[in-house]
Amino acid sequence: xxxxxxxxxxxxxxxxxxxxxxxxxxxxxxxxxxxxxxxxxxxxxxxxxxxxxxxxxxxxxxxxxxxxxxxxxxxxxxxxxxxxxxxxxxxxxxxxxxxxxxxxxxxxxxxxxxxxxxxxxxxxxxxxxxxxxxxxxxxxxxxxxxxxxxxxxxxxxxxxxxxxxxx
Numbered sequence: 001x002x003x004x005x006x007x008x009x010x011x012x013x014x015x016x017x018x019x020x021x022x023x024x025x026x027x028x029x030x031x032x033x034x035x036x037x038x039x040x041x042x043x044x045x046x047x048x049x050x051x052x053x054x055x056x057x058x059x060x061x062x063x064x065x066x067x068x069x070x071x072x073x074x075x076x077x078x079x080x081x082x083x084x085x086x087x088x089x090x091x092x093x094x095x096x097x098x099x100x101x102x103x104x105x106x107x108x109x110x111x112x113x114x115x116x117x118x119x120x121x122x123x124x125x126x127x128x129x130x131x132x133x134x135x136x137x138x139x140x141x142x143x144x145x146x147x148x149x150x151x152x153x154x155x156x157x158x159x160x161x162x163x164x165x166x167x
Contacts, residue, residue, distance in 0.1 A: 001081065006067035013075040014063055018096075021123060022055070022103045026116045035112035048109025055103030058088055062096045065089070076134075083143045085150050090163035093154045097127040131156065 001009075026032075037044050065087050066072060070080025074096055088095035101124055108117035139147045153164045 001071050001078065003068060003071065006071050006073055006078075006080075007064075009073040009075065009078050010063045010067045013073050013078075014059075017075070018059055018100050018103075022059075022100045022107075025119055026104060026107045026113075029115040029119055030107070030111050030113040032107075032111065034110075035114075037112045038109065038117075044109045045112070048106045048111070050106070051102045052106030052110060055099045055101070055106055058095055058099035058102065061087055062089075062099060076138075079142075083139070083146050083150065085146075085154075085164070085166060088159075089150075090154065090165070091161075092159040093151065093156050094127070094131060095159075097131070098157065098159070101127070128157075 034045075063074060065084055066074050066080050069086055070082045070084040072078055072080030072082075092098055101120055104116060104120040104123060107113070108120060136151070140151075143150075149166070150164075154160065
């Protein structure tokens with residue numbers, strides 16, 4: 001796949017998938033109307049804004065990295081041809097999912113919206129089941145020992161502080 005095609009495919013997938021689960025659904029649940037802050041703590045709104053911004057930046061970085069480095073898209077039907085283990089992937093195996101969850105949690109904190117927080121919990125469970133049941137076995141069969149080394153050194157959900165340098 002060419003870089004241009006990978007970038008275009010990634011852009012379409014970005015709008016359809018993360019755009020829906022991290023944008024449309026939280027809007028549908030909240031209409032982006034602010035409620036009182038969780039536990040009455042206004043600083044949680046600032047934490048939410050930081051999580052939301054960090055999630056968007058991390059998601060965009062990961063999407064571009066898949067297209068440019070992996071020559072593919074995050075969509076399972078057009079996956080990258082190369083194992084991507086640079087950038088945020090040196091800290092956590094699933095930065096896209098972590099970024100989406102960060103954006104959703106950020107919106108929940110920013111808006112003080114329990115339904116969006118609940119949606120984040122549902123999303124994490126769905127992501128976890130998909131990663132364990134489909135994505136990891138698929139990557140292991142496609143990339144073999146390279147993926148095994150990546151998996152042994154980089155955590156699935158909670159980022160490591162120091163980047164993994166590879167073999």
